[in-house]
Amino acid sequence: MNRLLASAPFARSDSQVQAIMKWVMLALSPATLFGIFIFGWPALLLFAVTLLSALFFEAACLALAGRAVKPTLLDGSALLTGWLIGMSLPPWAPWWIGVVGSALAIIVGKQVYGGIGQNLFNPAMLARVALLVSFPLEMTTWIHPAPLFSASAPGLLESFAITFGGAAAADGMTGASLIGHVKTEFSQGHGLSEALNSGGYAFIKSFLGWRSGSLGETSSLLLIGGGIWLMRKKVITWHIPLSMLMTVALMAGLFNWIDAEHYPGPWFHLTSGGLTLAAFFIATDYVTSPNSATGQIIFGAGCGLIVYLIRTWGAYPEGVGFSVLLMNSLTPVIDHYIRPRIYGRDHKGRPLELP
Amino acid sequence: MSLFSSFWQPKKIRGGVHPEPRKAATSDRPIDVAFPMPAMLYLSLQQHVGQPAEPVVKVGERVLKGQLLAIGQGAISASVHAPTSGLIDDIMDYPSAHPSALPSPTLLLEPDGEDRWIDGLAEIDPFSLTPQEVCDRVGAAGVVGMGGAAFPSAVKLNLGRRTRIQTLLINGGECEPYLSCDDRLMRERAADIVDGINIMLHGLECNKAIVGIEDNKPQAYAAMCDAARPHGGKIEVAQVPSLYPMGWDKQLIRYLTDKEVPAGGRAADVGVLMHNVGTAYAVQQAIRFGKPLISRIVTVSGDAVRAPRNVEAPIGTPLADLLGFCGYQSEAVARYVMGGPMMGDALPHPNVPLVKGACGILALTETELAASDAKACIRCSRCVSSCPVGLLPLEMMTRIRAGQLEAAIGYGLKDCISCGSCSYVCPSQIPLVHYFKYASGELVSRQQAQHKAEQTKRLAEEKQARIDRYKQEQAALAAQRKAKSQQQKRGEAA
Numbered sequence: 001m002n003r004l005l006a007s008a009p010f011a012r013s014d015s016q017v018q019a020i021m022k023w024v025m026l027a028l029s030p031a032t033l034f035g036i037f038i039f040g041w042p043a044l045l046l047f048a049v050t051l052l053s054a055l056f057f058e059a060a061c062l063a064l065a066g067r068a069v070k071p072t073l074l075d076g077s078a079l080l081t082g083w084l085i086g087m088s089l090p091p092w093a094p095w096w097i098g099v100v101g102s103a104l105a106i107i108v109g110k111q112v113y114g115g116i117g118q119n120l121f122n123p124a125m126l127a128r129v130a131l132l133v134s135f136p137l138e139m140t141t142w143i144h145p146a147p148l149f150s151a152s153a154p155g156l157l158e159s160f161a162i163t164f165g166g167a168a169a170a171d172g173m174t175g176a177s178l179i180g181h182v183k184t185e186f187s188q189g190h191g192l193s194e195a196l197n198s199g200g201y202a203f204i205k206s207f208l209g210w211r212s213g214s215l216g217e218t219s220s221l222l223l224i225g226g227g228i229w230l231m232r233k234k235v236i237t238w239h240i241p242l243s244m245l246m247t248v249a250l251m252a253g254l255f256n257w258i259d260a261e262h263y264p265g266p267w268f269h270l271t272s273g274g275l276t277l278a279a280f281f282i283a284t285d286y287v288t289s290p291n292s293a294t295g296q297i298i299f300g301a302g303c304g305l306i307v308y309l310i311r312t313w314g315a316y317p318e319g320v321g322f323s324v325l326l327m328n329s330l331t332p333v334i335d336h337y338i339r340p341r342i343y344g345r346d347h348k349g350r351p352l353e354l355p
Numbered sequence: 356m357s358l359f360s361s362f363w364q365p366k367k368i369r370g371g372v373h374p375e376p377r378k379a380a381t382s383d384r385p386i387d388v389a390f391p392m393p394a395m396l397y398l399s400l401q402q403h404v405g406q407p408a409e410p411v412v413k414v415g416e417r418v419l420k421g422q423l424l425a426i427g428q429g430a431i432s433a434s435v436h437a438p439t440s441g442l443i444d445d446i447m448d449y450p451s452a453h454p455s456a457l458p459s460p461t462l463l464l465e466p467d468g469e470d471r472w473i474d475g476l477a478e479i480d481p482f483s484l485t486p487q488e489v490c491d492r493v494g495a496a497g498v499v500g501m502g503g504a505a506f507p508s509a510v511k512l513n514l515g516r517r518t519r520i521q522t523l524l525i526n527g528g529e530c531e532p533y534l535s536c537d538d539r540l541m542r543e544r545a546a547d548i549v550d551g552i553n554i555m556l557h558g559l560e561c562n563k564a565i566v567g568i569e570d571n572k573p574q575a576y577a578a579m580c581d582a583a584r585p586h587g588g589k590i591e592v593a594q595v596p597s598l599y600p601m602g603w604d605k606q607l608i609r610y611l612t613d614k615e616v617p618a619g620g621r622a623a624d625v626g627v628l629m630h631n632v633g634t635a636y637a638v639q640q641a642i643r644f645g646k647p648l649i650s651r652i653v654t655v656s657g658d659a660v661r662a663p664r665n666v667e668a669p670i671g672t673p674l675a676d677l678l679g680f681c682g683y684q685s686e687a688v689a690r691y692v693m694g695g696p697m698m699g700d701a702l703p704h705p706n707v708p709l710v711k712g713a714c715g716i717l718a719l720t721e722t723e724l725a726a727s728d729a730k731a732c733i734r735c736s737r738c739v740s741s742c743p744v745g746l747l748p749l750e751m752m753t754r755i756r757a758g759q760l761e762a763a764i765g766y767g768l769k770d771c772i773s774c775g776s777c778s779y780v781c782p783s784q785i786p787l788v789h790y791f792k793y794a795s796g797e798l799v800s801r802q803q804a805q806h807k808a809e810q811t812k813r814l815a816e817e818k819q820a821r822i823d824r825y826k827q828e829q830a831a832l833a834a835q836r837k838a839k840s841q842q843q844k845r846g847e848a849a
């Protein structure tokens with residue numbers, strides 16, 4: 001008889017670690033496929049390299065640590081980490097960016113802490129930020145959408161050259177991301193409407209995902225859809241995504257109301273950069289976010305606030321990675337101070353007074 | 356301010372899980388009352404919380420159905436009566452219905468097949484008794500909590516009398532999967548239950564009772580509503596959401612009365628007393644008909660049982676007989692459980708007797724258990740949101756693993772009710788409750804050890820004090836003698 005069954009409960013819910021990881025990846029699939037579609041073969045190649053290297057590093061670390069490789073590898077967490085890194089890389093980045101990213105995430109982001117559940121920082125965001133700081137050029141070369149099989153899209157061979165051969169993208173294919181463009185325009189003294197015009201901004205295009213950006217972060221629509229599906233599946237709760245998006249929207253709304261020519265409004269922010277991807281899929285990472293509902297709301301609001309601050313006044317055009325990492329470091333503090341009230345006790349843990 | 360506070364009212368129900376109910380196998384069949392008398396009944400003297408009962412019959416004595424066999428001892432205990440007429444075969448140690456199946460003192464009764472009641476059994480009008488008499492008779496009939504806790508009911512009623520109870524809550528929740536004995540009882544014997552509730556109200560000198568029934572038992576709800584209608588205003592029947600652990604008394608109290616019992620306190624502190632529907636029925640049988648608690652309705656279920664159903668069986672029946680009656684395949688059984696699957700006890704084998712508090716006997720197969728090896732915690736916080744108490748199971752678990760029991764207490768270990776919701780939802784299959792039970796047990800034994808050490812120290816100190824006192828006295832005496840003899844000497848010299 002199984003030793004574990006010696007004690008109640010003798011029933012288990014059917015959501016297991018593996019199933020959770022599978023659902024998250026399913027929810028990410030539409031946005032990922034869309035990203036591969038609009039950025040072409042190089043995106044697919046980079047994505048594949050990132051996934052495979054994530055699995056490789058996970059297996060290598062487990063083997064080195066003398067732990068069973070198969071069960072942990074099969075739980076899907078390494079695959080998901082690789083997936084999230086792949087989604088947050090510039091789609092035409094060279095192959096080694098994907099490999100280095102996976103190595104950073106799996107080794108430095110996760111395994112040195114002792115594996116799943118032990119890390120302080122979100123591995124994918126750690127990798128993204130480390131890459132951004134170390135290889136700013138490769139990490140900020142954005143591609144205009146050039147859907148598969150369209151005239152402007154590179155063929156398969158050409159794509160191999162781009163991803164593995166270091167071939168440069170054709171002129172006119174690259175440009176700043178909109179959010180970076182707006183920032184540059186501001187620094188040159190142009191107003192918002194002018195900047196948006198020259199950047200070719202249209203809300204509906206941005207919302208659907210027809211814009212330059214990281215591989216899987218462009219389509220707010222598909223990401224929101226996937227996120228809502230995950231909520232319905234009870235894999236994530238509304239607390240972090242909603243508080244994060246609301247905070248950005250409120251801040252953007254407030255400043256836009258104060259000075260519309262210098263502060264883009266909420267819709268611009270919500271459909272820019274990696275905000276939706278982060279709100280639904282990265283900030284909600286179980287390991288690195290607080291475990292009480294109130295704590296999660298504070299965490300989400302903190303992420304949103306830092307995103308807005310960095311985007312508006314920081315040195316980098318996009319602040320999602322930094323904001324998640326910063327809030328990750330506060331998670332233990334939040335968890336220490338924000339605890340659910342225990343039945344029959346007040347918030348300080350003292351027994352309730354009798355009426 | 357009132358608007359503000361009504362807006363910020365604490366949520367009525369916190370946490371909880373929705374395990375697969377698995378009740379359909381038994382809830383649609385009538386209670387089977389045709390269970391044949393077993394060849395031997397094993398009546399444990401300790402079927403309840405508190406002190407074991409003391410036998411008042413001798414080996415070889417003939418007894419009648421309903422006769423007192425063992426009498427409750429001390430403040431918290433319950434008497435044991437003969438479930439049928441027959442011969443006292445032995446008084447010995449026999450495996451008990453406990454996870455360890457450790458032998459405990461047990462009376463063996465060999466039925467004579469006549470099933471002859473004691474004399475003088477007659478129906479009386481319960482409301483002609485004084486409230487104190489009602490409580491005394493409930494105690495004399497050996498009634499205990501039938502929902503699983505097996506706490507002597509008379510003790511609870513007396514406590515209620517002393518603390519001026521405003522509301523009597525009757526728990527018809529039956530939130531554990533598989534179990535349907537309360538459901539069936541309410542469907543088939545609602546009038547008796549309502550009568551029992553009235554008797555309890557009379558005993559408590561209280562005039563408000565609320566019956567809480569989960570909304571997945573519409574027939575039971577309808578039957579109880581019908582039975583309670585003539586007592587409208589006094590007995591209210593309410594539906595509660597189907598959620599585990601809705602039957603946790605404090606959860607039900609908060610839901611039905613909006614009151615929260617302070618930590619470390621009892622329901623009676625907020626003017627509420629809770630009894631199970633099965634207990635109300637047992638009280639009615641005891642008071643109105645003078646029949647002590649000698650049988651109970653128990654759900655026999657699980658995938659290893661071919662004909663699962665509710666059976667009314669005499670206390671002391673070997674569980675193997677009950678399972679055999681319902682056609683179980685012993686080779687398919689991965690785990691025997693007494694009670695429900697969420698909080699019940701695992702039994703190493705079914706050769707233990709039925710006790711008063713056993714609401715279910717489950718023979719579960721490997722597939723039903725759905726257990727696999729524990730993996731690492733992924734901090735998904737499902738355990739946190741499912742805890743009805745508001746604890747942080749994952750934090751307590753990490754502390755206990757690291758051997759830091761004090762830190763685990765800081766996270767509320769002592770408030771844990773072992774409901775198992777956290778273990779149920781954990782996607783990594785971590786046996787969280789197992790850790791908490793282990794830690795609580797460890798704390799108790801540490802406390803005992805400390806108590807003992809303190810006592811030894813006190814005894815040693817007392818002994819030392821006695822020795823010191825003796826020495827002082829001796830010294831004082833010696834000094835006195837010396838002084839006296841000196842005086843004498845001086846006197847002589849003078």
Ligand code: SF4
Pocket residue numbers: 731732733734735736737738739748749752777780781782783784785787
């Ligand atoms: S439910 Fe299990 S895996 Fe999730 S946080 Fe709790 S202990 Fe960890």
Ligand code: SF4
Pocket residue numbers: 741742743744745746748770771772773774775776777778787788791
């Ligand atoms: S067993 Fe304890 S910690 Fe787990 S859910 Fe129940 S009360 Fe909470």
